[in-house]
Structures are given as structure tokens and as C-alpha cells.
Amino acid sequence: YAYPQLSKVFYDTLSHSIVVPLSVILVPYFNPVLPPYLHYASLGTTLAKEILRSITKAFETKIMQCVPSAVTIFSNASRMELLIHSGGLQIAYHTLLSLSGPIKGMNRLLGLSLTPPQIFFLISAQQLCAESDYIGIDVNSTDFDEILAWLISQGGSASDVFQCHSTTKLSYQKNCDIW
Numbered sequence: 001y002a003y004p005q006l007s008k009v010f011y012d013t014l015s016h017s018i019v020v021p022l023s024v025i026l027v028p029y030f031n032p033v034l035p036p037y038l039h040y041a042s043l044g045t046t047l048a049k050e051i052l053r054s055i056t057k058a059f060e061t062k063i064m065q066c067v068p069s070a071v072t073i074f075s076n077a078s079r080m081e082l083l084i085h086s087g088g089l090q091i092a093y094h095t096l097l098s099l100s101g102p103i104k105g106m107n108r109l110l111g112l113s114l115t116p117p118q119i120f121f122l123i124s125a126q127q128l129c130a131e132s133d134y135i136g137i138d139v140n141s142t143d144f145d146e147i148l149a150w151l152i153s154q155g156g157s158a159s160d161v162f163q164c165h166s167t168t169k170l171s172y173q174k175n176c177d178i179w
Contacts, residue, residue, distance in 0.1 A: 008021070009043070009050050016054070018051065029042075035107045037120045042123055048090075093117075121158045
């Protein structure tokens with residue numbers, strides 16, 4: 001096996017394939033005992049992002065139209081990454097809904113008053129914050145807050161899931177549909 005030590009899904013440009021190391025689909029990263037929305041939020045979003053990354057040329061013209069003004073402080077590569085993350089989040093969430101059945105039947109995490117879809121979006125946001133912090137982006141800046149709110153609202157589902165009023169930051173502001 002070519003990538004035994006890795007625990008990160010990635011797109012391999014040489015073989016034009018998405019590499020999913022065995023370590024990613026084993027405990028502790030993937031635990032079949034946990035509810036599916038946890039896996040779709042983390043591994044599902046990551047896989048969807050890599051699928052989109054493999055076909056990014058189709059999205060280059062949408063970068064300037066879709067990404068919020070706060071992102072002008074980032075490079076074009078970062079803008080593409082945000083667009084890919086937005087699409088991956090949408091794909092993973094809608095795949096969860098179509099393959100797992102009704103959300104109401106999903107097991108909830110003990111001690112949390114959040115619904116499974118709310119947890120899905122929070123885990124996805126947490127994953128983006130961790131990745132961004134790792135590469136040196138200031139996740140405590142107001143620009144990053146705006147970017148995070150934009151990403152979460154793109155699918156439109158997060159606004160519904162959190163029952164956001166139209167005046168809140170996470171209100172439905174969908175302006176980009178890339179999946």
C-alpha cells in the first residue's frame with residue numbers, strides 16, 4: 001500500500017484518483033458505533049471536497065462571483081479552497097439526508113440538546129477552523145467569522161436547521177450553488 005502512514009484523504013494528481021488511506025476508515029477516525037451524521041460531517045465532507053478538487057477547473061469562473069468580499073485578503077488558491085469546502089459541505093449534508101433516512105430517527109449524542117443536523121454543521125465548522133488554524137489563518141478575526149457564516153449558509157440548510165431569523169448572521173444568504 002503506497003500511503004500506509006497517512007490519515008488524510010487527498011486527491012493524487014499523478015494517478016488522477018482520490019486516495020483514502022485505511023487509517024481514515026478505522027477507529028479512531030471512523031467508528032461504526034457513532035451516529036452517521038458525525039461521519040458525514042467529517043469524513044463525508046472531506047471526501048466530497050476531494051472529489052470537487054479533482055474537477056476544480058469547472059469552478060474557476062465562479063470564484064469571484066460566489067466568495068464574499070472578506071475573502072479578498074486571501075489568494076485565488078484560498079478562494080478556490082473555500083468554494084470547494086462549501087460544495088463539499090453541501091454534498092455531504094445532502095448525501096446524509098438521502099442515504100441515512102429521516103433525521104428524526106438518528107441517535108442523538110447524550111448530554112447535548114442539539115439535533116443531528118445541528119451537530120453536523122458544527123462539526124464541519126470545527127473542522128474548517130482546525131484546518132485554517134493549522135495553515136496560519138487567524139480564525140479569531142472578523143473576516144474569518146464572515147467567511148464561516150458564508151460557508152455554513154451556502155447550502156441553505158444550516159439556516160433552516162438552526163431556525164435562524166432573517167436578521168441573523170447565518171440567515172439564508174445562498175449566492176452560490178456548485179453541486
